[in-house]
Amino acid sequence: MSQMQCLEINTRFAEELDPEGRWNIFSCYQCKKCSSGCPMERDSDLHPHQIIRMVQMGRKDEALHSKGIWLCISCQTCVSRCPMNVNTPAVIDALRAAVARRETPRSVRKVPIFNRVFLELIRRLGRVYELGMMSAFKLGSQDLFTDIEKFPMMLRKGKLRLIPTLPGRRANLRRIFRATKKASGR
């Protein structure tokens, strides 16, 4: 008979991510219903049930350095089907917020770059307009040519605006971004 192995579980990481226990992290019993319906399943290193397991066991580095937390599209399929109401998308959002900027795996680095550009546009302008978004994202990700052939057609069809319509009152935006800066880890 093989020897029984005792695994050390460190619950502190889960408590850091979800101090009020809103997301039922420890209710997960690995039925894998989440991963069966997950759209990133074929592309990801970790699947949703594995990400939850890493968090349960306090395997912080593996969870934070996975591609999976960045490939998650936030489609909400996992939480909608979970028999224990584990809020996996919320856990993944908290993991993304906890990752330091430089520690994202190279293959998914465009995701946080996109998020940063997107939020910077909102902070400055109050709205996102695609042309500004695309130009800034292309510069940020150093990938200038993807989709560029679609621009003339989109302009012709009026699907891109050269000059965006912007909200007049933007003062409160600065306040909101300042007040949430700490929580966003920026």
Add this chain to the structure above:
Amino acid sequence: MKKLSYTFYPGCSLDSTARDFRESMEAVCDALGVELAELPDWICCGATSAHATSENLALALAVENLARAADSRCDVVVPCAACYNRLQVANLAVRDNPSVRQEMKRITGRRYDGDLNVRHILEVLVHDVGLDAIRDKVKRKLGGVNVACYYGCLLARPREVSIFEDPENPRLMEECLETLGAQPIEWPHKTECCGAAYSLTTPGMSLRLTGDILSMAKEAGADCVAVACPLCQSNLDLRQKDIERQRDQTFNLPVFYFTQLMGLSFGLPERSLGLHRLVVSPTEILKRFSTPNMAVTVSNR
């Protein structure tokens, strides 16, 4: 009929890539006597970058809009599925959780208790306006063409914000389109994910997801697709040629906003519905709509 009035939150997409959604939605609402008052100085809801960065930031951007809308006391109507989802999630969080309400007051400096209702335009048209009122406006029955109704993720999930009785098998768009005499098909990929904005960041994954949806629609016999979300429309329509090339397969499936189909059936001018903005040309399908196959029995009475 009593006048239906709403506060209208368009969201960023409806100003650019989804201008056709806005045009057709406004034309249809106008025809049905639904009054939409755009929320002045609305700001972006932050989807999905904000919630991937900070939960409080995501909630605060939504609450800032809702707090500004609160004076009107009207329900807030949202056409974009992602905006709808973010506004609804924040609205329920503020309504149900006093500590979130307190935190939002600290961040935004505004008091908002979650007493507005956040609604999606599809559900407003089917439930508030009603199928009978819609049927009364039909001038041209849209028979002879098979339509795959595609809902995507964020109108159906998570369950708390779903506008559908059954989030795994929504029927609202089918009910609406059947009223126009259209023929929605049964197919399994109604609520699969299209990859949303990941078409920009990890296009490989996103193109595969969108391709699977188009491929399934085609296999199920669809002649066109109807959607209620700007991101779904953009991925299925704008990227359809790329996917065809990648898969060496022809789809040729025009992707309409359901409001464009409503407008067509009401006899509104095509230009007012933004049909010229679709990337996959709808011309052939429009011809088939206009010569309805009389043998097709329309079961909407």
